[in-house]
Amino acid sequence: MESPILHSLFEIAVDLTSTLAADDRYRHLLQAVRRVVPCDAAALLRLEGGALVPLAVDGLLPEVVGRRFAPADHPRLARILSETGPVRLSGSPLPDPFDGLLRDHPDPLSKVHGCMGCALRVEGELVGALTMDAHDPAAFEGVDDRAVAAFAALAAAAIRTARLIEALALSARRQGLVARQLLEETQARRGGELIGQSQAMQRLRTEVALLADSDLTALITGETGVGKEVVARSIHAQSRRSKAHLIYVNCAALPESIAESELFGHTRGAFTGAVDHRAGKFEAADGGTLFLDEVGELPLSVQPKLLRALQSGEVQRVGSDRLLHVDVRVLAATNRDLALEVSSGRFRPDLYHRLSVYPLHVPPLRDRLDDVPILTGFFLDAARGRLGLTNVRATAAAQAALVSCDWPGNVRELEHILLRATLRASHGRQRATVVVDVEHLGLGPAVVRPGTPMTPSGAEPGFLDLPMADALEAVRRLIIQRNLAAADGNWAEAARRLGLDRGNLHRLATRLGLLGGDRGRQSSTSTATRSTT
Numbered sequence: 001m002e003s004p005i006l007h008s009l010f011e012i013a014v015d016l017t018s019t020l021a022a023d024d025r026y027r028h029l030l031q032a033v034r035r036v037v038p039c040d041a042a043a044l045l046r047l048e049g050g051a052l053v054p055l056a057v058d059g060l061l062p063e064v065v066g067r068r069f070a071p072a073d074h075p076r077l078a079r080i081l082s083e084t085g086p087v088r089l090s091g092s093p094l095p096d097p098f099d100g101l102l103r104d105h106p107d108p109l110s111k112v113h114g115c116m117g118c119a120l121r122v123e124g125e126l127v128g129a130l131t132m133d134a135h136d137p138a139a140f141e142g143v144d145d146r147a148v149a150a151f152a153a154l155a156a157a158a159i160r161t162a163r164l165i166e167a168l169a170l171s172a173r174r175q176g177l178v179a180r181q182l183l184e185e186t187q188a189r190r191g192g193e194l195i196g197q198s199q200a201m202q203r204l205r206t207e208v209a210l211l212a213d214s215d216l217t218a219l220i221t222g223e224t225g226v227g228k229e230v231v232a233r234s235i236h237a238q239s240r241r242s243k244a245h246l247i248y249v250n251c252a253a254l255p256e257s258i259a260e261s262e263l264f265g266h267t268r269g270a271f272t273g274a275v276d277h278r279a280g281k282f283e284a285a286d287g288g289t290l291f292l293d294e295v296g297e298l299p300l301s302v303q304p305k306l307l308r309a310l311q312s313g314e315v316q317r318v319g320s321d322r323l324l325h326v327d328v329r330v331l332a333a334t335n336r337d338l339a340l341e342v343s344s345g346r347f348r349p350d351l352y353h354r355l356s357v358y359p360l361h362v363p364p365l366r367d368r369l370d371d372v373p374i375l376t377g378f379f380l381d382a383a384r385g386r387l388g389l390t391n392v393r394a395t396a397a398a399q400a401a402l403v404s405c406d407w408p409g410n411v412r413e414l415e416h417i418l419l420r421a422t423l424r425a426s427h428g429r430q431r432a433t434v435v436v437d438v439e440h441l442g443l444g445p446a447v448v449r450p451g452t453p454m455t456p457s458g459a460e461p462g463f464l465d466l467p468m469a470d471a472l473e474a475v476r477r478l479i480i481q482r483n484l485a486a487a488d489g490n491w492a493e494a495a496r497r498l499g500l501d502r503g504n505l506h507r508l509a510t511r512l513g514l515l516g517g518d519r520g521r522q523s524s525t526s527t528a529t530r531s532t533t
Contacts, residue, residue: 022162026056029158033151034058037116038139039132041102045069045077046128046159052077055128055159061101069097080117080129086148089115091137098133113137118152122160130155194227194234195378196371199504200363204231207360212238217310219295219355220333222362225412228333229293231362236289241329244288249281252294259302261318264309270319282315286326295355296336296347307351330355365407365414366499370508372403372414373472379415380436383422391433392422400475401438406499417441477512480505 030042041059045052052069071078074097080087089096091113099111114134120127130152134140194205211218212235220228229248236246254262261270265280281290292298298306309315310330314323332355341347365372376394384392394402398421407413421440480494487493495502509515 022158023056025158025162027058029151029155030056030058033130033132036147036151037132037143038136039114039116039134040104040139041098041133043098043131043133044128044155044159045131047081047126052129059103059133060098061103064098064101076115076117077129077131080131081119081126083119084121086116086118086145086152088140089117090140096133098131102133102135111135114139116140116143116148118148120152120156120159122156127156127159194230195375196368197374198368198370199507200368201371204360204362208234209238211235211358211360214358215239215329216358217330217355218332218358218360219338220331220360220362221338222333222335223364223410224335225410226362226364227411228335228362229291231360232289232291232293232331232333235331236291236329239289239329241288245285246289246291247281247285248291248293250293252297254298256299256301259299260305263302264305264315264317266318267320270317274319277317280315280317282309282326282328283324285328287328289329289331292330292332294334295332296334296338296341300346300348303348303351307348307354310351310354364499365410367501367504369403369500372405373399375411375414376402376418379418380422382415383419384434386419387422387426389422389426389434392425392436393433394436395438396472397438398436398441399472401441401443403472403475404479405443417443473512476508477514480509480512480514 026044030044033039033042039059041057043057043060043064044055046055047053050070052071054065054067054069057064069077071081075094076089076092076096079089079094092115096111096115114137115131117129117131119129130148132140132148194201194208208231218235220231222228233246236242249263251259261274261278261280263280263282265278265283266274268274268276305316309326309328313327314325316323338347338352338356342349342352365375376399380392380394384390402414402417409416418436420442421436422434424440424442425436426434480498483497484491484494487497491505492502495505498505500508506515
């Protein structure tokens, strides 16, 4: 016949491995104790800040749970905590902390005559106490100390398990909150907000929306600073995976020795320093999107494993034989010509074709100069927020100078120049509005397009007094006229000099009144002629 003690201990052990709430686990434990040990009440108490706090009680009045028991005020509890094993205090003259609190004896004058308890320790650390009380002072005479010690050990394990779960839950909540805040901040600041109204940007938005409706792998190309990461975030934000993670990986920052581990994870002992199991970026992005920035820098040794992950959706941690299936949408970006990298043997052709299922090119800023004023306003407002200013604006001359630049560093360069200019313009000034002028921009010869004036000295009189929109149009008109004159009236050559598509230049010139019927052509020709004299 099975021993009641063994049966109760088995039930408690099962509870420790189950998904029960902590309160239910404690309650089951005390019920098991009372089935085995003849007592009128049992209590499980945790040591917190020097006092014993009831986690669960059985046979005691509910009000006990709201009390705190300082060992210094309760000699019986102090005695239990001072010993390493079970303690009997039957018939002891010492007052019991639960006198008058037994549920079946609500008389406030009733005394607890029999008491047994055991300190709870985890790896030598005192964490609480298990107590049993009875009116009969002889109630615990036949109780096996080993059984009580076993119950105490399981009770200590239950407290420790609850502590770990509480800590993990708290950590998860904090991390989740931080992650949501970071995601919201990222989406608000950079999360796919494609700034600009030029035709090039309109085409890009159309392609981004098209890609967002699919799960195709995309290769985003473009010069440094054009905003490839912003495009990737925009695709993710508009996709059906937008509620899941977007995991960013800078392939250029991955040394070859750890690149495979970072992407696919590793097991404990897989290499020197692998002290624990670790998931890779693919596992972290499961259900969401993985953005591989600067994918052209990925070491050749890692490329075959990346190809397999793209083809089969399976990854394998370093040091493991087990294949893990992941559901990940991959977006990659590079400023390199990967076709050239393939021909030179620095990039695998099969991986290139797998990544470029949908190639997406982000145009440089010089090909969409119409967006510079809009971007200027966006970045000036961002600088205002970062520097704690009330209002920031740029003068017409500063706007004209920005439109006249070649922008080899693209949008990122424009952002940094405007941030520095705002800082310079705000230094030592107490005015509510900070005004950024040409002198604050610090534009160097590498930025300003050759042959373009830094200030609109050749503009018509009163140029600086015009409203900003009119001043900008006047500068654009002047720039086109001068470049057309330098190209001897050849629009294709003028477009090349301006770094614009010929069709875009014609449309811009038409809008500015430089083209449009014979009158427009005559006007532009005569203006160009005047510019050369």
